[in-house]
Amino acid sequence: MDVSGRRGPTGDATDHAGHTPAMLSRIVELLSPALTEPGAVHVDATIGMGGHAAAILAANPRAHLIGIDRDADALAIARQTLARYASRVELVQARFDELGQVLEDLGVDHPNSLLADLGLSSLQIDQRDRGFAYSVDSPLDMRMDARLPRTAADVLNSASRAELVGILKRYGEEAHAERIVRSIIAERERQPFTTSARLVEVISAALPAAVRHGGGHPAKRTFQALRIAVNGELDALSGLLPIALDRLALHGRIAVLAYHSLEDRMVKQAFAAATRDAAPPRLPVVPENLQAQFTALTRGAEKPDPEEVAGNPRAASARLRALQRIRPRQEHR
CATH class of the missing domain: 1.10.150.170 (Putative methyltransferase TM0872, insert domain)
Incomplete structure (x- = not known):
């Protein structure tokens, strides 16, 4: 992992100033209730050019951000995008399934919210020498x-x-x-x-x-x-989901944007398991330590509205799912 974030050859924030992240207002709405306390920590596990992160920081002036991306060019642009919030921002070059190590290195036990915007970024699509x-x-x-x-x-x-x-x-x-x-x-x-x-x-x-x-x-x-x-995108996602759910603070919120059925299926299954009781079927009373630790904030997968798709066609395939932790983490379930 590299916490510096080098400037790539095409790392110019002005080149992508018109880019609008998918489902931006809805994500801010879903995650902001977990970021009201001073020192609350938001993790953007796929920070890209920093669009979602900038909106979260603007809406939550007491929150701090940990931004993760494996793409050094994206981190360079995100650093410029988030310059006005520099005192509240840590950027780390890492694969998002290294989240546990990132949090440990930064001394953060339980983040209050997390966003993972999966798949290919507009930066990667638009950089012709990348071959995407x-x-x-x-x-x-x-x-x-x-x-x-x-x-x-x-x-x-x-x-x-x-x-x-x-x-x-x-x-x-x-x-x-x-x-x-x-x-x-x-x-x-x-x-x-x-x-x-x-x-x-x-x-x-x-x-x-x-x-x-x-x-x-x-x-x-x-x-x-x-x-x-x-x-190794699906392997990374299968590594991220259990870490993110396990480390999320009580009352914390997690949102994931997926863009194809393989990703969304994995998120759906992980979130369904997190919102189910772990007790055997037909048990009259579910012990507290076996009750579901999360509740769904979205009904199934939400999609961008037609107006957003008209203005940002790349958002058309986006599927958003979100959860909130409602019970403390249990060591033995």
Whole structure:
């Protein structure tokens, strides 16, 4: 982990000043009741360019922020975005499943609120040299943290047929994974993959015409799958959720924004378990130590309203779930 946050080559806050974070007002509304006391701590586990964090700090002048991101370029921009709140801000370069270590290093036992805005940030999409976007030709990198050992090109060029099929099916839910991988294997034997445009061409050619022209970009699922595999995103999320729930203070609140079904399913299952009693079925009286520790603040997954989607199309797939801790943490459940 790095608490400095270097300035990246494109780390200019003015480049992204018009960016509006997804479901901003709703998130501020949900989390602010936990941040009214002096010294209350809010954790933004995916701080990105700092948009959500700035709104939380503005609405809660006595709150302090711990901002985490694995992307050094994002941290550099967040530092500029949050400059006016510098005395209340700690920024840390880390993967969000390192939350426990981050809190320990900063001497924080139980944060009062936490936000995790999952998936790809606008910064990463817009930086063409990162290789996240399938609409422009760029190097096939896709690393959220440049310190990671493998790029998307490395995965494409070295993984076995079975591994690639597994990646596309598991992380992209791609129904035509076998066809796409067969074409990828044939093409990489001719010449290794280095850029996104060639991969898009190979994917499009491998798909049936009805799928290719049936709505949605034909490469979307494959690019999603590669990105998740390169960055270990689902593994990180499965590590974050139990730590975040366990460490949250009494009456603290947690909100998670997910953007595809794989993420949202994991959040839904973790939150459902947290809001259930741990007692055996049909027990007449549930002992206090077995009662649910959390209550839901959202009814299922909330979606952005049509007005927000019209102004910010990238928010269209956002799904927001939030909980509040209502009982102290139990050592033995």
